[in-house]
Amino acid sequence: xxxxxxxxxxSSIGLxxxxxxxxxxxxxxxxxxxxxxxxFAACLIGGLALVGAACAPEEEQSAQFTxxxxxxxxxxxxAPIEIGLIQAISGDTASLGTDQVRAVQIxxxxxxxxxxxxxxRTQVEDDLCKAExxxxxxxxxxxxxxxxxxxxTSCSGAAVPAMEILSGKGxxxxxxxxxxxxxxxDLRGTKAAAHRKGYxxxxxxxxxxxxxxxxxxxxxxxxxxxATIHDGDPYTEGLANAFGASFKELGGTIxxxxxIS
Numbered sequence: 001x002x003x004x005x006x007x008x009x010x011s012s013i014g015l016x017x018x019x020x021x022x023x024x025x026x027x028x029x030x031x032x033x034x035x036x037x038x039x040f041a042a043c044l045i046g047g048l049a050l051v052g053a054a055c056a057p058e059e060e061q062s063a064q065f066t067x068x069x070x071x072x073x074x075x076x077x078x079a080p081i082e083i084g085l086i087q088a089i090s091g092d093t094a095s096l097g098t099d100q101v102r103a104v105q106i107x108x109x110x111x112x113x114x115x116x117x118x119x120x121r122t123q124v125e126d127d128l129c130k131a132e133x134x135x136x137x138x139x140x141x142x143x144x145x146x147x148x149x150x151x152x153t154s155c156s157g158a159a160v161p162a163m164e165i166l167s168g169k170g171x172x173x174x175x176x177x178x179x180x181x182x183x184x185x186d187l188r189g190t191k192a193a194a195h196r197k198g199y200x201x202x203x204x205x206x207x208x209x210x211x212x213x214x215x216x217x218x219x220x221x222x223x224x225x226x227a228t229i230h231d232g233d234p235y236t237e238g239l240a241n242a243f244g245a246s247f248k249e250l251g252g253t254i255x256x257x258x259x260i261s
Contacts, residue, residue, distance in 0.1 A: 083121070088126065097126070101124055123141065123147070131160065137153070139165055142165050155178070156179060156182075178203055179205060194234065207242045209242065229258055230260075
């Protein structure tokens with residue numbers, strides 16, 4: 001009986017940090033220990049970055065493999081490795097999510113559609129670039145115990161409620177496009193309010209983007225006063241706040257900071 005055990009070995013609040021352990025049990029007689037780093041392209045790197053595979057005799061594996069703090073998934077021999085995708089694939093932001101879904105498929109095809117002799121299967125859910133979409137998508141994927149991880153979401157506003165659900169089920173999600181500071185940390189590594197265990201991203205933090213915009217406004221445009229307006233979404237609010245904080249640090253004045261609905 002050969003099985004693959006997948007567990008989160010390590011996590012970090014930083015912008016980019018992942019670690020997965022894949023172990024397979026060999027039949028009696030075993031095989032030699034081997035380690036492989038399989039790099040998937042585009043968003044699949046975000047979803048399964050630095051996947052490591054190791055095989056050893058069964059008696060060694062039982063002693064070596066320790067599930068991470070989020071637990072582990074056992075994939076039986078011949079069964080597919082199931083990856084969830086939560087992306088915006090309808091509405092005004094469909095182009096962003098559709099590109100990421102296609103990128104994952106390209107990466108899977110590039111690997112011949114298999115990983116460690118297991119077929120790779122994806123389940124795509126629409127995050128709608130809204131909190132409601134993140135909630136529904138998170139519920140659907142959390143209900144499947146064979147989902148080993150999630151690539152998503154497209155939008156920060158969908159990630160917050162999705163991770164409230166997925167984290168509680170021990171599911172890892174890594175996004176290639178979420179940028180809200182509330183999802184990870186500030187630049188000093190201080191944990192943000194909406195961060196949940198198992199959430200990571202390969203996208204930048206909007207604190208960096210806010211700093212760049214504020215620097216441009218002060219140094220290139222000569223701006224002394226500015227106003228910020230957002231619509232309450234974690235993405236827009238985070239970016240507006242990051243700009244405002246940096247603008248004031250550079251000597252500018254925020255004459256108005258408000259939200260609209």
